[in-house]
Amino acid sequence: EDVVVSGVALDKNQTRIVVSDLPDRPGTAAKLFQSIAKADVSVDMIVQNIGRKGLANMTFTVARDDTFRAEQAVANFFGDGEKGAAHFSADDIAKVSIVGVGMRTHTGVAAKLFESLASAGINIQLISTSEIKISVAIAPDDAEEAVRVIHKAFALED
Amino acid sequence: EDVVVSGVALDKNQTRIVVSDLPDRPGTAAKLFQSIAKADVSVDMIVQNIGRKGLANMTFTVARDDTFRAEQAVANFFGDGEKGAAHFSADDIAKVSIVGVGMRTHTGVAAKLFESLASAGINIQLISTSEIKISVAIAPDDAEEAVRVIHKAFALED
Numbered sequence A, B: 001e002d003v004v005v006s007g008v009a010l011d012k013n014q015t016r017i018v019v020s021d022l023p024d025r026p027g028t029a030a031k032l033f034q035s036i037a038k039a040d041v042s043v044d045m046i047v048q049n050i051g052r053k054g055l056a057n058m059t060f061t062v063a064r065d066d067t068f069r070a071e072q073a074v075a076n077f078f079g080d081g082e083k084g085a086a087h088f089s090a091d092d093i094a095k096v097s098i099v100g101v102g103m104r105t106h107t108g109v110a111a112k113l114f115e116s117l118a119s120a121g122i123n124i125q126l127i128s129t130s131e132i133k134i135s136v137a138i139a140p141d142d143a144e145e146a147v148r149v150i151h152k153a154f155a156l157e158d
């Protein structure tokens, strides 16, 4: 399958909310997202990596205007006794994605994306992929530069 | 946007490779994926969550048959001096995804998916999302039960 990276998408208007040291057992993610859904907060990215020592971190991103409501939903989740060692924090991010067919079978595309960001000294905070898309979260100040170097790396129209 | 969860996809044949305690600075992801691309290993999911204390964990999944080659690619990456405190491990997983339009704006869909897995006592190891898909990694032994409870939760045809 030939890879055609057809474009770069940028959303500078997101906030990432990291809920750390959650009990890594069935039901935790369900309770957290029940609380977020009850608050009627739309979530964009949801990222969870493998836990360690029985604890896991979950990160989700929301539109910046929804940050306060999302934080309240997380606080309500804690109020229900789920706490343990868990804590949460919120920070502004920009989400940059490359879109195209055949992404999945081409590790070279991921390497090229990461190289272009590294060349500009841009640190990757979050990574999430699907068959047609690779998304990364970076600092909002790096957004324009990221789009510029990715356009260049994949020879996309400006 | 109405949500239409149109189906459940299952891939029981994956391995997750976790590379832990990587230096969380520009260039690390590029070097790791250059090594994986050089070994011509196709990667499915790539998941990275926010780092802590300057270290980050990156997880990627490959077809089970590619495990050995992927592990060698990671070992080569370490050989280049990138190591630090980093280490890696590999485990079999099953990847279960729900697919449909409008997923992103409906946190309730994510909550329902997580609830259905929790009801079956299935622990979620990894989560990765896109506009049209939510994917989770679970233990391979839980795969059939996961598909069953998700079908039921979203009233999908068997």
Ligand SMILES: C[C@@H](O)[C@H](N)C(=O)O
Residues within 6 Å of the ligand: A022, A023, A024, A025, A026, A027, A028, A029, A030, A048, A056, A057, A058, B122, B123, B124, B125
């Ligand atoms: C951390 C969270 O995902 C947990 N493993 C669960 O299944 O709910």
Ligand SMILES: C[C@@H](O)[C@H](N)C(=O)O
Residues within 6 Å of the ligand: A122, A123, A124, A125, B022, B023, B024, B025, B026, B027, B028, B029, B030, B048, B056, B057, B058
């Ligand atoms: C951990 C890795 O993603 C690192 N932050 C980088 O930008 O390469």
